Amino acid sequence: MIPAILPTYNRAPLAFAKGEGSWLTTMDGARYLDLGAGIAVNALGHANPALVEALTEQAGQLWHVSNLYQIPQQQKLADLLVEHTFADTVFFTNSGTEAAELAIKMARKYWYDKGQPDRVEILTFTGAFHGRSTGAIAAAGSEKMVKGFGPLMPGFKTLDFGDHDALRAAMTDNVAAVMLEPIQGEGGIRVLPDACLKGLRDLCDQTGVLMILDEVQCGVGRTGKLFAHEWSGITPDIMMVAKGIGGGFPIGALLATENAAAGMVPGTHGSTYGGNPLGCAVGAKVMEVITDPAFLAEVNRKAGLFRQGLEGLAASHPEVFEGVRGAGLMLGLKCKALNTDVVKASYGQHLLTVPAADNVVRLLPALNITDADITEALARLDHAAASLAS
Ligand SMILES: Cc1ncc(COP(=O)(O)O)c(C=O)c1O
Secondary structure (H helix, E strand, C coil), X not given: CCCCCCCCCCCCCCCEEEEEEXXXXXXXXXXXXXXXXXXXXCCCCECCHHHHHHHHHHHCXXXXXXXXXCCHHHHHHHHHHHHHCCCXXXXXXXXXXXXXXXXXHHHHHHHHHCCCCCCCEEEEEXXXXXXCCHHHHHHHCCHHHHCCCCCCCCXXXXXXXXCHHHHHHHCCCCEEEEEECCEECCCCCEECCHHHHHHHHHHHHHHCCEEEEECCCCCCCCCCCCCHHHHHCCCCCEEEECHHXXXXXXXXXXXECCCCCCCCCCCCCCCCCCCCHHHHHHHHHHHHHHCXXXXXXXXXXXXXXXXXXXXXXXXXXXXXXXEEEEECCEEEEEECCCHHHHHHHHHHCCEECEEECCCEEEECCCCCCCHHHHHHHHHHHHHHHXXXXX
16 A cells, blocks of 8 residues: 555655754654755754744744735845845745756746747756756656656756766757756765866856756855855856755745846746745845855864865775765765665664765765764764674
8 A cells, every 4th residue: 555655765764853953863762963964954953043033033923925025035035145146136946946947947038038949958967966847857867867757858968977078069059058066966976176167167158058057955055165166266147056045944046147037027937935934034044144254164174074084984994985075064975885785874873874876975964063073973984884894
């Protein structure tokens, strides 16, 4: 008999009742150190007092009004995002997938309005993940995600990650945009080198092709800058944001330059819940905390500490780990053992980690994880690896 919850997930037998900072407590009182943060969502830890206050204060005033009206909380968050990024304008969504959908629509409308309605193709890369909508799975193109769900939305071409020649050859007059994650999350914490991002930006500038960056997982302070692309010095035309921006409350955003957004006039897009007062009140508080240079400096310091520890861990368990990858607090352990076995062994040590493709275990802690919790996490990973080796 099919379970009451549609069985699309292989769930671990863990149910949590309470969270505080980097720790989760199960229904029966066991404490787990959380290095997954809801897959890079709880950027400021569980039950962060400032976020709880922002949410409850707003909840006592107003939950929902339609986008038919002015929403001051939405205006505040949009202003903050515009102030701190390349973007001139923002559309709020409830998830990363919805932001991806709008990115696709925006890029196509841009060329349609320029009198090039056939310029619809969007180039993507192997290992990409942009969500589970019909558009987002067509964009990622992997067999695992699309099998059985055809016919797929046309107009996407998936290129091999890192194949520069194929990319140059694919940049034809039909291409509307390239869409990519500066660091692939689901794909296995695969970092696109800064030089590649710069080269791609140059190629986009030469051809007019729009650059869409998906910073749903790697954005909002995760790499030690507000957004990951800032390390390379380039800016995109369009960017998807979600996960960390709500600190656990579901909210996403699509950021764009005025030029890229030119086609999105009244009536071309909408959302009932996107930009609701609750999500935006929390998002504005997250932005306030994360845009503080002292906060980002701490993320970088802790990332250095964690990475150094992980390098040591990998070196002392060569039969379990091949190495460490990633940037900031978006880290991956490339495994020699099965990554899902490492995740299970970590559960045994009351430590939560997240598997990814390419046999990688993802470590995406709260950005304000304490030094003591990093030390504790390293010790638990060490025990988990030892238990596997034996
Ligand atoms: C890079 C990236 N893009 C898009 C998405 C989809 O976001 P959501 O699950 O909020 O729809 C995800 C989710 O994991 C992601 O990691």
